[in-house]
Amino acid sequence: MVYHVLFFTHSGAIKFDRKCKRMNIPCELMPVPRALSSNCSVSAKIEWDDIKSLIDDEVEKIFLSQKDENILIYEAE
Numbered sequence: 001m002v003y004h005v006l007f008f009t010h011s012g013a014i015k016f017d018r019k020c021k022r023m024n025i026p027c028e029l030m031p032v033p034r035a036l037s038s039n040c041s042v043s044a045k046i047e048w049d050d051i052k053s054l055i056d057d058e059v060e061k062i063f064l065s066q067k068d069e070n071i072l073i074y075e076a077e
Contacts, residue, residue: 002065003051005044006032008076012058013042019054020046035070036063 007013013029020027025048032043040060048054051062055074062074 001047001049001051003046003048003073004033004036004063004065004070005046005051005054005059006036006061006063007040007042007044007058008060009040009058010042013040013044015058016044016054016056019056020044025054033070036061 005016017027017029028045029042030045032041060076061072063070064073
């Protein structure tokens with residue numbers, strides 16, 4: 001499954017990318033897709049089955065990308 005992870009800050013996105021690299025999880029930092037909004041303009045595109053295990057305080061939202069649709073599956077409180 002493909003996910004777009006949005007962050008509160010740029011540094012949060014970079015920390016997430018480093019964590020993924022340490023865990024050998026493919027992760028691509030990219031601009032936030034126009035269909036999504038964020039406090040930060042950087043998002044991570046990731047393919048990983050256990051996405052919830054990667055959630056930390058830096059993650060604002062996670063969208064599951066299916067075909068032409070982005071489904072919100074996580075939003076920080």
